[in-house]
Amino acid sequence: MIEIDEELCKGCGICVDFCPLKVFETSDKINSRGYYPPLPVKEKDCVGCRLCELLCPEFSIIIINE
Amino acid sequence: MPEGLDRKEVAEKRRHRLFKYLRKEVLPTAFCPGCGCGIVLNCYAHPVDELQLDPNDIVAVTGIGCSSWIPSPYFLRDTLHTTHGRPIPFATGVKIMQPEKTVVVIAGDGDLIGIGGNHLIHAARRNVDIKVFLVNNLIYGMTGGQLAPTTPLGISTTTSPHGNVEHPFEIAELIAAAGASYVARWTTYHVFPLMESMQMALTQKGFCFIEIRSQCPISYGRRVGKRTGSEALQEYKESSVRIEDATEMSPEELVGKIIIGKLVKREKEEFTDNLRKLNLELRTRKIGRGPEEWSLS
Numbered sequence A: 001m002i003e004i005d006e007e008l009c010k011g012c013g014i015c016v017d018f019c020p021l022k023v024f025e026t027s028d029k030i031n032s033r034g035y036y037p038p039l040p041v042k043e044k045d046c047v048g049c050r051l052c053e054l055l056c057p058e059f060s061i062i063i064i065n066e
Numbered sequence B: 001m002p003e004g005l006d007r008k009e010v011a012e013k014r015r016h017r018l019f020k021y022l023r024k025e026v027l028p029t030a031f032c033p034g035c036g037c038g039i040v041l042n043c044y045a046h047p048v049d050e051l052q053l054d055p056n057d058i059v060a061v062t063g064i065g066c067s068s069w070i071p072s073p074y075f076l077r078d079t080l081h082t083t084h085g086r087p088i089p090f091a092t093g094v095k096i097m098q099p100e101k102t103v104v105v106i107a108g109d110g111d112l113i114g115i116g117g118n119h120l121i122h123a124a125r126r127n128v129d130i131k132v133f134l135v136n137n138l139i140y141g142m143t144g145g146q147l148a149p150t151t152p153l154g155i156s157t158t159t160s161p162h163g164n165v166e167h168p169f170e171i172a173e174l175i176a177a178a179g180a181s182y183v184a185r186w187t188t189y190h191v192f193p194l195m196e197s198m199q200m201a202l203t204q205k206g207f208c209f210i211e212i213r214s215q216c217p218i219s220y221g222r223r224v225g226k227r228t229g230s231e232a233l234q235e236y237k238e239s240s241v242r243i244e245d246a247t248e249m250s251p252e253e254l255v256g257k258i259i260i261g262k263l264v265k266r267e268k269e270e271f272t273d274n275l276r277k278l279n280l281e282l283r284t285r286k287i288g289r290g291p292e293e294w295s296l297s
């Protein structure tokens, strides 16, 4: 399960580029700071590796495996 | 996920586990989008949580620079935000007077190797029990991209507009040679081994040093054609070589590569221990009675 705090996101795109299963796409909705957060469009494909959670510089993504 | 729990609630609980170590009122960070400093902060909060270290038992010490913002203001609890280049001497002082604390220094290459370089090599030589996490982005990031003693040959920066004519320090190798107890090098792409390495450093006695190659897309990346965090991480992913494999490679093959992994791990007498023992011995000799009887005098 992927939870994104869109307000913490700075739209750097790291999660979009590095998810090995290409789960994310960049949203076309802007957050209140003017950044485009990721959208987990293929959440079903997520294997819960947590790479996106740890590579996110802003604590924006939380992966819940249990 | 437990039945009936709202997913937002579960996420908040998980986030809260880390946020108890962070000043969440100052998040999102002031770092530029895609900056490696946020990844280092993220990776540091996890081992502290996993080792169940009481944040009250940690004193974080830092200097000046973007990287120096990782412990202060973002990491909650005691931090000494000292002047540029001086976190190591402050940290040494804390460890001497409060040996039960885990003393952690997180700062940048300009701070620790540039202006503070002498403190760094001598603390490694003395094997002071402090944990140093160097955020090496190869530049003075905060002040707009001036040449650092880590900037590779040939790179043009604000203060080397025609290209850098100096050789950079191979800092992890230097600190290993200077006598540290534990030395490793990772990048902000290698988050899992980096967290493991931080755990190792936080629990091993002596001077423990991790060089973390980290991206500064704004003051460095744009000068080398890597304007985003992702481009830098891609480079780290492609050009890193495990130290075990590097020993089999020729110097030519290693040009442009980042050697990652553990360089050194050894048991060694520690500076503040030795200092305390000597102090006790001299005082006992002078007073003529053991420490348990001192209060009577």
Ligand SMILES: Cc1ncc(C[n+]2csc(CCOP(=O)(O)OP(=O)(O)O)c2C)c(N)n1
Residues within 6 Å of the ligand: B064, B065, B066, B067, B068, B084, B107, B108, B109, B110, B111, B112, B135, B137, B139, B140, B141, B142, B143, B148, B216
């Ligand atoms: C004594 C002193 N000299 C110079 C400065 C200006 N200064 C502030 S940050 C900095 C460089 C920081 O570089 P680094 O430690 O690599 O941190 P980064 O911003 O790259 O993370 C300099 C030179 C200062 N604050 N104090």
Ligand code: SF4
Residues within 6 Å of the ligand: A008, A009, A010, A011, A012, A013, A014, A015, A016, A036, A037, A038, A055, A056, A057, A058, A059, A060, A061
């Ligand atoms: S890595 Fe984090 S900050 Fe960057 S786009 Fe993804 S969620 Fe946003």
Ligand code: SF4
Residues within 6 Å of the ligand: A002, A018, A019, A020, A021, A022, A023, A045, A046, A047, A048, A049, A050, A051, A052, A053, A063
């Ligand atoms: S946990 Fe792994 S698979 Fe799932 S979204 Fe993150 S990076 Fe992709």
Ligand code: SF4
Residues within 6 Å of the ligand: B030, B031, B032, B034, B035, B036, B037, B066, B067, B137, B141, B142, B215, B216, B217, B218, B219, B220
């Ligand atoms: S200037 Fe560089 S190091 Fe500083 S916050 Fe921006 S990207 Fe990060």
Ligand SMILES: [Mg+2]
Residues within 6 Å of the ligand: B065, B067, B108, B109, B110, B135, B136, B137, B138, B139, B140, B141, B148
């Ligand atoms: Mg720097």
